[in-house]
Amino acid sequence: xxLHKRLDYGFNGYQVPPTPRAARSARRRGINGRIxxxxxxxxxxxxxxxxxxxxxxxxxxxSSTDMCSGKEQYESIKDSFKEGKQQENKHVSNFCNQxxxxxxxxxxxxxxxxxxxxxxxxxxxxxxxxxxxxPTSAITTSECSEKVVSAKHLTNDESKVGNGSFTGKxxxxxxxxxxxxxxxxDGESNRQIKVEPNDxxxxxxxxxxKSNSECQMACDRxxxxxxxxxxxxxxxSRDYITxxxxxxxRENVKLVSRDDDENSSGCTQPSTTNKAFRPSSRIxxxxxxxxxxxxxxxxxxxxxxxxxxxxxxxxxxxxxxGKNDFKxxxxxxxxxxxxRKLYHCSSLSNSDGGNCTDGMCKSPGKGSSGDPSAxxxxxxxxxxxxEASEHASFxxxxxxxxxxxxxxxxxxxxxxxxxxATVGSLKKTVMEAVTAILSGGLxxxxxxxxxxxxxxxxxxxxxxxxHDNKLDALGFTLExxxxxxxxxxxxxxxxxxxxxxxPQPLSRYPPAPSTVNTAVFRGTSDTLPxxxxxxxxxxxxxxxxxxxSPPDISLEKSTVDSRALVTAPAMDVEALSVVPMRKSKxxxxxxxxxxxxxxxxxxxxxxQAVEKLGTGRWRDVKLRAFDNAKHRTYVDxxxxxxxLVHTARIxxxxxxxxPVPQELLDRVLTAHAYWSQQQVKPxxxxxxxxxRLA
DNA sequence: ATTAGGG
DNA sequence: CCCTAAT
Numbered sequence: 139x140x141l142h143k144r145l146d147y148g149f150n151g152y153q154v155p156p157t158p159r160a161a162r163s164a165r166r167r168g169i170n171g172r173i174x175x176x177x178x179x180x181x182x183x184x185x186x187x188x189x190x191x192x193x194x195x196x197x198x199x200x201s202s203t204d205m206c207s208g209k210e211q212y213e214s215i216k217d218s219f220k221e222g223k224q225q226e227n228k229h230v231s232n233f234c235n236q237x238x239x240x241x242x243x244x245x246x247x248x249x250x251x252x253x254x255x256x257x258x259x260x261x262x263x264x265x266x267x268x269x270x271x272x273p274t275s276a277i278t279t280s281e282c283s284e285k286v287v288s289a290k291h292l293t294n295d296e297s298k299v300g301n302g303s304f305t306g307k308x309x310x311x312x313x314x315x316x317x318x319x320x321x322x323x324d325g326e327s328n329r330q331i332k333v334e335p336n337d338x339x340x341x342x343x344x345x346x347x348k349s350n351s352e353c354q355m356a357c358d359r360x361x362x363x364x365x366x367x368x369x370x371x372x373x374x375s376r377d378y379i380t381x382x383x384x385x386x387x388r389e390n391v392k393l394v395s396r397d398d399d400e401n402s403s404g405c406t407q408p409s410t411t412n413k414a415f416r417p418s419s420r421i422x423x424x425x426x427x428x429x430x431x432x433x434x435x436x437x438x439x440x441x442x443x444x445x446x447x448x449x450x451x452x453x454x455x456x457x458x459x460g461k462n463d464f465k466x467x468x469x470x471x472x473x474x475x476x477x478r479k480l481y482h483c484s485s486l487s488n489s490d491g492g493n494c495t496d497g498m499c500k501s502p503g504k505g506s507s508g509d510p511s512a513x514x515x516x517x518x519x520x521x522x523x524x525e526a527s528e529h530a531s532f533x534x535x536x537x538x539x540x541x542x543x544x545x546x547x548x549x550x551x552x553x554x555x556x557x558x559a560t561v562g563s564l565k566k567t568v569m570e571a572v573t574a575i576l577s578g579g580l581x582x583x584x585x586x587x588x589x590x591x592x593x594x595x596x597x598x599x600x601x602x603x604x605h606d607n608k609l610d611a612l613g614f615t616l617e618x619x620x621x622x623x624x625x626x627x628x629x630x631x632x633x634x635x636x637x638x639x640x641p642q643p644l645s646r647y648p649p650a651p652s653t654v655n656t657a658v659f660r661g662t663s664d665t666l667p668x669x670x671x672x673x674x675x676x677x678x679x680x681x682x683x684x685x686x687s688p689p690d691i692s693l694e695k696s697t698v699d700s701r702a703l704v705t706a707p708a709m710d711v712e713a714l715s716v717v718p719m720r721k722s723k724x725x726x727x728x729x730x731x732x733x734x735x736x737x738x739x740x741x742x743x744x745x746q747a748v749e750k751l752g753t754g755r756w757r758d759v760k761l762r763a764f765d766n767a768k769h770r771t772y773v774d775x776x777x778x779x780x781x782l783v784h785t786a787r788i789x790x791x792x793x794x795x796x797p798v799p800q801e802l803l804d805r806v807l808t809a810h811a812y813w814s815q816q817q818v819k820p821x822x823x824x825x826x827x828x829x830r831l832a
Numbered sequence: 833a834t835t836a837g838g839g
Numbered sequence: 840c841c842c843t844a845a846t
């Protein structure tokens with residue numbers, strides 16, 4: 139039995155969409171569809187053979203059965219589990235062969251406020267880390283409240299990230315039902331981490347039995363200000379960040395316009411910032427915040443398109459859970475980033491004129507018409523608390539960049555567990571997996587407009603993070619600690635999987651039912667060094683194309699950044715960075731997919747497939763040659779062929795990018811000419827060809 | 833969902 | 840790569 143659970147680290151609200159239905163169905167159909175190809179392929183095969191170019195006949199291996207059938211099944215699991223939730227030791231067979239493919243675990247939410255002139259962005263995230271490693275830290279998400287953590291006093295020296303192991307009791311909630319802890323870690327800590335996917339909840343709570351979410355820590359750390367939606371303000375140690383608030387929000391990072399503990403709002407327009415709110419009483423502020431909270435609530439559960447934007451870091455990690463069993467799962471992710479209407483901003487019942495008073499949620503047009511889908515919640519919004527950009531000389535030390543980090547996602551991983559396993563063992567397995575992730579040591583990366591900011595010494599001001607427009611493109615990543623992570627395997631090092639490569643390694647398939655529990659991480663391959671090399675090889679090989687490492691990034695970033703725990707570097711930019719959603723004319727448009735130049739091996743695969751299938755059957759081409767290249771859609775392939783033909787026709791001097799071997803370009807022209815001809819007289823295709831060639 | 837083509 | 844029209 140396999141339970142897929144995708145856990146993503148990274149600022150959430152931006153989640154990788156699930157494998158598109160198209161991909162799944164295509165895969166399904168593909169197995170049957172390929173067979174029919176050979177009929178009218180033979181003609182060209184003969185031609186090619188005569189031309190001295192042997193076309194290797196190879197059948198694409200049937201793709202592995204999808205472990206996850208998507209949302210529908212997920213719902214059924216959910217329901218079935220609810221029925222049996224009372225039985226603690228009930229066999230988890232309800233999960234059998236089912237899984238939720240695209241749920242993220244969202245760790246928490248927090249709002250941070252940082253001095254703009256200091257480079258403490260990472261520390262903000264460190265706060266999270268600390269929370270999961272410090273002795274008295276607590277991160278909890280629960281429903282309906284926003285926490286605002288004012289971290290203005292953070293400085294570098296206090297931003298030590300504890301990479302200690304994650305310990306504590308573990309509670310797991312599945313589908314809203316809490317199941318008893320299957321394992322205990324050293325439990326003195328008050329830590330609380332609760333991660334919840336949209337539907338499935340998994341909470342890991344390491345906490346004091348005495349104190350729950352309200353525990354107070356005696357800490358000599360500098361205090362933070364925590365504001366909950368009920369406007370209660372608490373001073374807390376930086377390690378103590380808790381909330382009873384809801385998890386998975388659509389926004390990852392939100393900048394809250396607050397001068398101090400009051401006047402917290404998500405204004406995104408400077409003009410409506412402080413002045414507008416300063417006079418406002420706490421009551422007013424509270425109202426705003428409540429509105430926000432409820433707003434989030436309403437929309438969150440209904441999000442259909444708010445799929446998880448997860449990277450295709452398909453160089454997966456295998457988590458060794460104690461036995462000698464390692465599994466690999468095929469990637470289920472496909473992320474043609476389509477338009478999405480996530481993060482709807484409910485129109486706030488129009489009590490505020492249709493727009494969110496806080497400015498975070500500008501209902502675009504239709505907002506007042508009551509159409510919730512007409513607007514979106516920004517993932518990030520920002521406001522300057524001072525007019526720094528205009529009056530730099532008057533910039534005071536109080537100028538802060540306020541960020542709200544709504545959530546982190548735990549990297550996806552897979553769990554494989556026998557049907558006969560108990561819920562307790564399931565919990566234990568999950569716990570171990572999560573523990574392994576969290577204890578591995580994490581570091582934070584800051585992305586600005588898709589680019590990683592590597593210079594830690596730059597101030598926010600210098601990097602432009604303080605600017606409102608830049609904040610739109612601000613993102614964070616969680617990456618495995620450098621010291622623990624060997625260099626990742628470069629996808630380029632692996633030959634592209636050609637159709638003739640034969641069946642996929644069997645290791646892609648689920649293990650026998652008798653297999654012991656297994657958890658497979660979907661991170662970089664190096665996160666967990668303690669895995670058998672052989673399996674890893676197959677593992678990566680079979681999905682080599684899923685974690686592409688675009689040259690522009692991987693080359694530039696050398697080693698460190700290519701090791702994002704969750705995603706390949708490319709995807710850090712794409713999937714994890716917080717994207718402007720507001721004040722943009724294209725705010726509702728999907729982010730443009732990252733550019734991923736075709737490698738020579740990919741081109742070869744494409745050429746070979748087109749030689750066989752022709753130029754009008756891109757779906758089949760995709761199935762045949764790129765079935766496991768999730769980031770290549772048939773449209774991509776068609777476009778690539780188009781450009782290939784063009785490239786082949788122009789002079790070599792005019793060509794750009796990675797040079798394609800002339801031999802391949804020749805084949806492109808040959809095949810293109812051939813199939814163009816076939817289009818003209820398709821009716822005689824088979825006969826005439828056969829005759830001619832005979 | 834695919835295909836074909838323009839942008 | 841994106842977007843669309845047409846299947």
